[in-house]
Amino acid sequence: MTGTDAVLAANDAFYAAFEARDIDAMDAVWEHTERVVCTHPGWPRLRGWGDVRRSWARLFSGPQHLQFVLTTVDVEVVGDAAWVHLDENLLERGAAGTVAALNVFRRGDDGRWRMIVHHGSSVATG
């Protein structure tokens, strides 16, 4: 598997965990360090795995069950760092929208790519 394929697999695992609202799968996707950052659309930046994990647990316990169609996926790999740009096209009952997302991954000493940054911003419509 090339670096690009491995990064895309890690990125797919993130969205699978998100759609399944599976906090254990989300645990497996992320690096568990203080340097991880997650910025949900419209939210202030969350720093450190503790706060980031709590945000996912809260989202997964809420009423929204988000499903995505991911489009225009671009990957860049630079050594042990990589990032993926994509559009999250949200499919929700009675709502639709697009989030421009940037996901950064870090390859650990064990060769596994783990998410270190997720940053999403809502794209204005009309």
Place this chain on the structure above:
Amino acid sequence: MTGTDAVLAANDAFYAAFEARDIDAMDAVWEHTERVVCTHPGWPRLRGWGDVRRSWARLFSGPQHLQFVLTTVDVEVVGDAAWVHLDENLLERGAAGTVAALNVFRRGDDGRWRMIVHHGSSVATG
């Protein structure tokens, strides 16, 4: 100068160019390749230096003269890639707001760090 200091200097040069509305300085900050990406708050993602440069030229010719106070600046360097998280606290006549920004830099063969991604998202207030 450490890698972190060099990345912070490149990041400072970006905001200096932004505040000065100086397209030549912005030219010097960015990598001039097809893989650069810029996502202004609320905008769809722009890909490639041509479209990214045109967006800055358009912003600089418009009425808004943005000034920032940058807070909670965090830097991560992983080999020849680095990213900076920060809050852009906008100071504008009659307006205020915060943008959560993520700036990614790539060290070139000449040792210079150049911006390869800028992603900003407005933080909701209230």
